[in-house]
Amino acid sequence: MADDTTQRDIGRIEGRLDGLDDKLDSIERLLKEQNVASSESRKALYERVGAIETDIKISAGIDAQVRARLDSFDERLTKDVMPTINEVQRWKVAGVTVIAMAGFAGAGIAWFANWAWDVIVSKWNGAP
Secondary structure (H helix, E strand, C coil), X not given: CHHHHHHHHHHHHHHHHHHHHHHHHHHHHHHHHHHHHHHHHHHHHHHHHHHHHHHHHHHHHHHXXXXXXXXXXXXXXXXXXXXXXXXXXXXXXXHHHHHHHHHHHHHHHHHHHHHHHHHHHHHHCCCC
């Protein structure tokens, strides 16, 4: 009887071990699948990061070119164009001054002509 109980216990233990083997196999298969999935996910992530790094490098190159062109434009503007703009502004001020002086002179001449006309008309009409 002890032999039967022992054999039965051994049979149950073997059955449980077989069940454990099946569970361990399924866990192993699941871990392999997850490993493959995570490897593929990391690969895709690395590719995206690589693409972003490439975009950043390209953007940095474009930014450097734009900055160089802006610096060149600023230098040219300061060196070549601003003296011309300043000269035109001086001409404008001089022109406005001449126009103002001509206006005052014209007003003076008009006043004198009006006064002279009044004198001539009053003498013509016989006023003293």
